[in-house]
Amino acid sequence: MFDYLIVGAGFSGAVLAERIANELNKKVIIVDKRNHIGGNAYDYYNEYGILVHKYGPHWFHTNEKKVFDYLSQFTEWRYHYHIVKTYVDGSLLPIPINMDTINELYGMNLTSPKEVQAYFDSVKLDIKVPQNSEESVLSQVGEDLYNKFFKNYTLKQWEIHPKDLAASVTARIPTRVNRDNRYFTDKYQCMPKHGYTAMFNNILNNPNISILLNTDYKNIINEIPYKTMIYTGAIDSFFDYKFGKLPYRTLRFEHETLEKTFVQPVQQINYPNDYDFTRIVEWKHATGQQSNMTTITREFSELATDSSEKYYPIPREDNQRLFEKYRDEADKLESVIFCGRLADYKYYNMDQVVARALMIFDKKIKA
Structure with a gap:
């Protein structure tokens, strides 16, 4: 018997699992259909030894000391301004x-x-x-x-x-009247020193936490006994799209590794008017790795399909009205807690996801 079944091993699911396991000493099982933890923040070393973010760049920044202090328990940091x-x-x-x-x-x-x-x-x-x-x-x-x-x-x-x-x-796009060229002005700007996946491994390192990957929770929901579900997936999928599907944007990536130390002067260059990709990221600027090879990633934005990853809720009034129908259904369920970007159909920065998960733990779970 598990006290909590958590759907999704991204920031929301991992933070709530850690808090429940460590602070309440209760048993948690996390189920994720992907083959890894970390959600969209998952990173890995490619065949050339370059640390790459699989689902696009994740630059950590926050003004919330509570969030920074919480994550600092699980990682050292490489302080870095996003340019x-x-x-x-x-x-x-x-x-x-x-x-x-x-x-x-x-x-x-x-x-x-x-x-x-x-x-x-x-x-x-x-x-x-x-x-x-x-x-x-x-x-x-x-x-x-x-x-x-x-x-x-x-x-x-x-x-x-x-x-x-x-x-x-x-x-949310800033303009400046001075020469400050940092993309963010938050008090804390850094990257996990050994990567996001290493940080997630530390967050989830507790004997009270079990992890089941490569699994759709709907296939095992009747086989694993639990008391409460925490759901961080797409809210329309949870309700089998009874009111229709919520639209999302997805991303497609082209990776290229070159025999050069660097090919860009900064870690990200946007292309608003040329080409059909939106930006090119060069990872080593942010990770600080030393290598005579470098990997760049071109990013393309597309409309999400049933088989693609969901990245960005599309902020239009009719989509919000559709989401509210699902949220009303969610509010009727006493044994399911909804949390996260997909469950809330709302774009959150990483620190906002962590802050919301900590808030839900304090107000809905711990209380």
């Missing part, structure tokens, strides 16, 4: 848009945050309450920067025009 450049008009320019971006793109000589803000004020559109992603960007940086940096990138990422996407999609 991104964008290929626009034949040049690699800083993103988020900052003082250097404006100066390099337009041949200007802005020297103070006040001058940069004055420039933004002179070009941005007067939209008090943006109603969609297009208006969100236009209200911050105006039409030219929107067209060069955001419009086509968003179209590639979502295959939906920005004016048909929720304002929240681009509202």
Whole structure:
């Protein structure tokens, strides 16, 4: 008899399993249909010894000391700022848009945050309450920067025009009035020193935790006795799509290893207007590995199918209404706890997933 059956071995499932096993001394079994733990954060060493993230880049950043301290129990860190450049008009320019971006793109000589803000004020559109992603960007940086940096990138990422996407999609993209070229400004920015998979192994290293991989929970649900389920998978799948399927974006990756120390000046370069991939990542910039070989990964965004991985919930009002039907059904179940990006049909950063799992443990499980 297990006290908890947890569906999914990603951040939500692993954190809740660890808390239940260590703090409550109860028995947990985790079931995952993949052949590994770690969910989308899973990483591995490829045939050339380069540490690669299988499901796309995961750059850890947070302002939450509680989350950082919690994960620090299970990993050492390599402190690292995430630096991104964008290929626009034949040049690699800083993103988020900052003082250097404006100066390099337009041949200007802005020297103070006040001058940069004055420039933004002179070009941005007067939209008090943006109603969609297009208006969100236009209200911050105006039409030219929107067209060069955001419009086509968003179209590639979502295959939906920005004016048909929720304002929240681009509202989380920052702009700067100084020369700060870090993509994030969070207090804690780092990578697990030995990789995410090693960190997950430490999180789940408890005799109270059993793990069953390569298994669809629906195939064993009647064979394993348990008291409570924690479900971190897709909520529409749990209810056998009774109201219809929630749409997602998926990602496809092309990996290439080259006999060079580095091929990019930074770990990520975005391509909003050229090619059909959205970005190229070079892993060694972030991991700090020393090698005369380097691996790069091109990332393509596509509409998810039944057989593909689900990455990004598509933030549109009709999708939210459909999700709410499933959430109402979930609220009726007393013996199932729903948690995570797929279960909540909501995009979370890694630290947000961890914070939510810790909150659910404190308020719903421990209590």
